[in-house]
Amino acid sequence: MELVLTNLSLIALGGCLGSFASMLIYRLPLEDVGITIFKPRSFCPLCKNKLTILQLIPFVGYVYSQGICKTCNAKINSSYLINEVLIAAFVLLIFNKMELTNPVAWSVVLIVMCLYIQSLIDMQTMHLFQPLSLILVVSGLTLNISTSFFTIPLDSMLGLIFGYGILFCINEVYKMIRSRDGIGSGDFLLLGGIGSIFGASALGPILLIGSSITLCLYAVNKNKDGELPLGFGIGIGAIFYCLLFLFLSIK
């Protein structure tokens, strides 16, 4: 019984974090000064009507609304529910492997949330939110220097340098040939942050998974003229790598 209650609490916590992630994915790229991450209260993007308390409850809100706004009947994007489910699944997984009181587990949750939010912002806007990448750099260095959780401190520092440097150099070569940028500068810092977390040795596999995901997205996308969201690919690739690491290293 205690286990069931613990898992239900973890699902509720994950749902709240997923709902918070949805809010950040929607609001961080906005240039509207009237909408910040602190105010106003969540609203329907179409009719701007504020959501009720019941509609704000993770999982329940979407099911209760049956996926449509009660005021204007606009369809509510199912990504809100998907974000809540995915983050809740991750929270459930990590706290079934690590203690709730373990600060390292919370650092991993912060890292995965930043990677997830950054990936979805890139997919939707083709831009990355640099402060999130800076959080990744600081978290990666702090975590590995203090606990060597993902890798040893030297590998973490090399990961930051090589992660940033690889994409920077590829872009410089591309610029010499085509006289324009081929990779957004936001991607340099994101891969630097990922390198600082998982180490230089992990950059190869993450880049491989990431570019494969980006190319798959390109293959299924009807608009072939658009840019490719590389940040989305490497962000999701890093989350896959993190899951693999947690499965294999923590018994």
Ligand SMILES: [Zn+2]
């Ligand atoms: Zn509405």
